[in-house]
Amino acid sequence: MSKLKTITKLTATAAFIGLGAWGIKYATAPAYTGSAGITYSSAYAPIRDMDVDFNIWYPATDGGRAVTVGGNGVFYGTPAGRGAPHDDGSFPLIIMSHGAGGNAGQFGWIASALAQAGYVVVLPNHPGSTSRNASAQAAVRVWERPADITAVIDEIADNPDAYPYIDTDRIAALGFSAGGYTAMAVSGARVDPDLLQRFCDDGDHGMSDCAFLERGGVDLHAMDLSPASQDLRDPRITAAAIIDPGIVETMTSESLSQIDIPMMIVNLGAEDTIPSGVYARGAAQMIPDASYAIVDDAIHFSFLAQCKPRGAAILANEGEPDPLCDDAGGRPRSDIHEELAGLIVSFLDQQSWTLNTEQLASQQN
Numbered sequence: 095m096s097k098l099k100t101i102t103k104l105t106a107t108a109a110f111i112g113l114g115a116w117g118i119k120y121a122t123a124p125a126y127t128g129s130a131g132i133t134y135s136s137a138y139a140p141i142r143d144m145d146v147d148f149n150i151w152y153p154a155t156d157g158g159r160a161v162t163v164g165g166n167g168v169f170y171g172t173p174a175g176r177g178a179p180h181d182d183g184s185f186p187l188i189i190m191s192h193g194a195g196g197n198a199g200q201f202g203w204i205a206s207a208l209a210q211a212g213y214v215v216v217l218p219n220h221p222g223s224t225s226r227n228a229s230a231q232a233a234v235r236v237w238e239r240p241a242d243i244t245a246v247i248d249e250i251a252d253n254p255d256a257y258p259y260i261d262t263d264r265i266a267a268l269g270f271s272a273g274g275y276t277a278m279a280v281s282g283a284r285v286d287p288d289l290l291q292r293f294c295d296d297g298d299h300g301m302s303d304c305a306f307l308e309r310g311g312v313d314l315h316a317m318d319l320s321p322a323s324q325d326l327r328d329p330r331i332t333a334a335a336i337i338d339p340g341i342v343e344t345m346t347s348e349s350l351s352q353i354d355i356p357m358m359i360v361n362l363g364a365e366d367t368i369p370s371g372v373y374a375r376g377a378a379q380m381i382p383d384a385s386y387a388i389v390d391d392a393i394h395f396s397f398l399a400q401c402k403p404r405g406a407a408i409l410a411n412e413g414e415p416d417p418l419c420d421d422a423g424g425r426p427r428s429d430i431h432e433e434l435a436g437l438i439v440s441f442l443d444q445q446s447w448t449l450n451t452e453q454l455a456s457q458q459n
Contacts, residue, residue: 123159126175137249141241151205154178164199168405172202186264193271230310240326274339284349285322300369338372350380
């Protein structure tokens with residue numbers, strides 16, 4: 095047998111065994127009692143000529159199986175109901191974009207909170223910029239991320255029978271770090287390619303992005319970054335919540351001034367400690383209908399899932415350059431998450447389209 099055939103056979107066998115083990119674990123999991131369901135789907139993304147996988151968190155009732163979404167040796171996962179019955183009604187869609195090197199499963203803590211508050215949360219995994227599938231070259235092609243978001247919305251909007259619990263007339267974006275850029279881009283922000291090309295010329299902006307690009311052999315001056323300037327707005331998005339947006343310094347003032355939807359922008363940490371690469375007060379001031387808030391006693395990575403006791407040591411042994419398990423030190427990450435969830439839910443609840451939920455309920459009664 096050829097080497098290729100041997101590898102293919104072994105890979106298929108391993109996958110079969112893995113799926114079988116997962117099936118046994120799922121079948122023996124206890125029944126779920128709660129209000130946050132989880133399921134999975136995918137959408138064809140033309141810009142990549144491949145499918146993009148995404149998680150769907152939704153308001154649920156008791157039923158299905160109790161599972162833990164995300165989680166590994168470093169981070170805690172989030173409880174959810176796999177196959178839990180949908181709650182009655184059609185709910186606003188919050189489409190969330192993770193940061194570079196992150197993944198959809200990492201943000202169950204906020205997705206669960208939003209699902210329990212009456213929202214459907216869809217989290218795509220951005221190929222080339224997600225855990226176990228990341229490269230410096232792909233990270234620079236920032237314009238592919240907003241196209242992923244539009245592709246996922248297309249999938250849901252074009253197949254209402256498959257997603258009857260999602261109201262595609264009510265869509266908001268949510269993003270963190272590189273996902274913050276993504277959410278701003280689908281809201282109308284555009285990047286100046288010249289500024290992006292010079293992004294690493296004068297330091298690291300308080301982040302490790304430029305070091306990551308250097309290790310990956312990327313020279314921004316040698317790349318065609320003109321696609322970053324295109325208008326990537328998706329007009330179906332009617333509000334956006336942004337947390338520590340990446341490359342915010344490269345966004346054009348003209349495009350920011352033309353964003354015409356409500357936007358909440360949040361930075362993490364004391365103002366004099368916020369990395370310049372994500373510091374967004376200036377950008378918020380240019381957006382007509384934007385609010386700006388600072389969540390003190392936190393750092394950039396406080397938006398990630400809570401770390402397990404040995405998480406920091408595991409990361410150090412693996413050579414991780416960023417303090418993913420650190421916070422500012424004054425309070426636990428769970429408290430920071432509670433404050434952030436409160437801010438995000440409050441912002442979303444203030445949107446005029448949330449009135450449709452009451453209208454829907456009155457029509458059903």
